Amino acid sequence: xxxxxxxxxxxxxxxxxxxxxxxxxxxxxxxxxxxxxxxxxxxxxxxxxxxxxxxxxxxxxxxxxxxxxxxxxxxxxxxxxxxxxxxxxxxxxxxxxxxxxxxxxxxxxxxxxxxxxxxxxxxxxxxxxxxxxxxxxxxxxxxxxxxxxxxxxxxxxxxxxxxxxxxxxxxxxxxxxxxxxxxxxxxxxxxxxxxxxxxxxxxxxxxxxxxxxxxxxxxxxxxxxxxxxxxxxxxxxxxxxxxxxxxxxx
Amino acid sequence: xxxxxxxxxxxxxxxxxxxxxxxxxxxxxxxxxxxxxxxxxxxxxxxxxxxxxxxxxxxxxxxxxxxxxxxxxxxxxxxxxxxxxxxxxxxxxxxxxxxxxxxxxxxxxxxxxxxxxxxxxxxxxxxxxxxxxxxxxxxxxxxxxxxxxxxxxxxxxxxxxxxxxxxxxxxxxxxxxxxxxxxxxxxxxxxxxxxxxxxxxxxxxxxxxxxxxxxxxxxxxxxxxxxxxxxxxxxxxxxxxxxxxxxxxxxxx
Numbered sequence: 001x002x003x004x005x006x007x008x009x010x011x012x013x014x015x016x017x018x019x020x021x022x023x024x025x026x027x028x029x030x031x032x033x034x035x036x037x038x039x040x041x042x043x044x045x046x047x048x049x050x051x052x053x054x055x056x057x058x059x060x061x062x063x064x065x066x067x068x069x070x071x072x073x074x075x076x077x078x079x080x081x082x083x084x085x086x087x088x089x090x091x092x093x094x095x096x097x098x099x100x101x102x103x104x105x106x107x108x109x110x111x112x113x114x115x116x117x118x119x120x121x122x123x124x125x126x127x128x129x130x131x132x133x134x135x136x137x138x139x140x141x142x143x144x145x146x147x148x149x150x151x152x153x154x155x156x157x158x159x160x161x162x163x164x165x166x167x168x169x170x171x172x173x174x175x176x177x178x179x180x181x182x183x184x185x186x187x188x189x190x191x192x193x194x195x196x197x198x199x200x201x202x203x204x205x206x207x208x209x210x211x212x213x214x215x216x217x218x219x220x221x222x223x224x225x226x227x228x229x230x231x232x233x234x235x236x237x238x239x240x241x242x243x244x245x246x247x248x249x250x
Numbered sequence: 251x252x253x254x255x256x257x258x259x260x261x262x263x264x265x266x267x268x269x270x271x272x273x274x275x276x277x278x279x280x281x282x283x284x285x286x287x288x289x290x291x292x293x294x295x296x297x298x299x300x301x302x303x304x305x306x307x308x309x310x311x312x313x314x315x316x317x318x319x320x321x322x323x324x325x326x327x328x329x330x331x332x333x334x335x336x337x338x339x340x341x342x343x344x345x346x347x348x349x350x351x352x353x354x355x356x357x358x359x360x361x362x363x364x365x366x367x368x369x370x371x372x373x374x375x376x377x378x379x380x381x382x383x384x385x386x387x388x389x390x391x392x393x394x395x396x397x398x399x400x401x402x403x404x405x406x407x408x409x410x411x412x413x414x415x416x417x418x419x420x421x422x423x424x425x426x427x428x429x430x431x432x433x434x435x436x437x438x439x440x441x442x443x444x445x446x447x448x449x450x451x452x453x454x455x456x457x458x459x460x461x462x463x464x465x466x467x468x469x470x471x472x473x474x475x476x477x478x479x480x481x482x483x484x485x486x487x488x489x490x491x492x493x494x495x496x497x498x499x500x501x502x503x
Contacts, residue, residue: 124348124350126346126348126350127350127352129313129346129350130344130346130350130351130352130409131352132313132339133311133313133339133342133343133344133346133413134339134340134363134364134368134412134413134416135336135337135338135339135340135341135364135368135416136336136364136367136368137336140367144363144367145352145363148354149352149353149354152354
């Protein structure tokens with residue numbers, strides 16, 4: 001009974017639930033979604049850089065990928081989120097919240113770049129050849145023919161990455177947030193410390209699962225659909241309707 | 251089946267290849283090729299696999315960079331680094347063994363994408379031309395179909411329509427029927443025959459000896475990176491001069 005009381009005290013959970021939903025869930029989603037938007041934009045640029053034939057584009061991209069994938073998330077969050085303002089750089093203002101989003105985003109950009117790169121490399125070389133044979137310059141052929149196909153291949157992996165970012169967002173509380181900026185983990189942890197009971201933390205965990213479990217199943221579904229042959233959505237039939245991130249044509 | 255012969259090709263190219271060489275690493279695949287293709291001429295390139303015929307045709311639009319020699323199309327040496335290769339490619343159509351249709355676009359988008367994204371033709375006009383070319387290969391009713399919904403033969407005909415949409419003055423075929431089931435070969439060859447009759451300049455790498463015999467103005471036999479024998483189809487198929495061509499024909503006919 002002591003175990004049940006410590007972890008599953010319904011009253012403790014219910015007491016923290018409104019704040020978990022109104023503040024925690026909202027902030028976790030803002031952090032993860034904001035970071036993923038940054039990650040997608042920076043990631044596609046890094047991926048094209050890593051695939052470039054030009055060393056001046058390829059080397060910096062690959063160094064970035066090695067750095068951000070090779071460092072612990074906590075360390076990167078601290079270095080970027082606390083280090084930058086500490087060193088006198090305040091490109092994102094004086095609050096720590098935007099730095100948290102930026103740090104998460106720049107980390108996930110490295111992973112997203114790898115996902116894009118493998119997806120683009122999985123597109124048969126004949127596709128690029130056929131586009132080039134029509135007279136398209138390299139970048140335009142990539143943008144119109146290769147990248148849209150690569151992106152479809154990587155939707156499951158991207159969703160996985162989003163799940164990872166949701167979980168990683170529990171680390172940015174280290175930068176020190178105001179009451180209203182706290183995300184799921186911090187709210188659960190604070191309540192657990194105040195009450196000496198772990199049930200609020202369990203409730204926070206349940207909230208994470210509410211987000212991640214459906215996404216995990218979405219990944220499985222996308223994976224199955226991809227393997228059972230490419231069935232295209234109507235939106236992808238027209239080339240300009242395909243979800244192509246901004247890459248300038250040459 | 252098609253209406254290509256009704257729309258005779260107005261402008262065609264000529265090609266003059268001199269001393270063409272191509273190496274992959276230490277392997278020399280083309281060892282000095284001389285070949286002239288006149289306006290409206292259909293040249294079929296035959297030979298055993300590994301003879302360099304695919305590399306030859308891929309050099310003509312610089313899908314492969316030659317390591318030596320020159321390729322002059324309509325008086326312009328396209329091996330010159332200063333040549334705008336994209337402009338050259340936009341009027342040299344290429345058809346691949348593996349079709350290489352864009353799977354994320356329907357047939358109409360496949361055929362119109364070159365017009366829209368290379369020639370910057372407005373969408374409505376590009377689609378009108380694309381529908382016309384699809385009709386020419388007998389697939390107007392498949393405009394909204396995606397490549398995965400088409401048979402191999404239909405895909406290859408869409409690929410031909412995609413090349414024709416750009417109003418090419420020269421067409422390159424790289425074993426266009428080699429990946430097809432036998433019963434689908436004929437439809438593609440018919441389209442190619444119509445195109446030849448319409449007066450297109452064509453370089454056709456093929457294993458279809460019947461097609462070469464019927465349609466080619468000239469047949470070129472390649473082996474080990476050189477042209478061993480060239481001439482009109484009757485001469486090549488009825489009176490082969492060299493032992494290499496004789497033994498090749500004995501194996502394929």
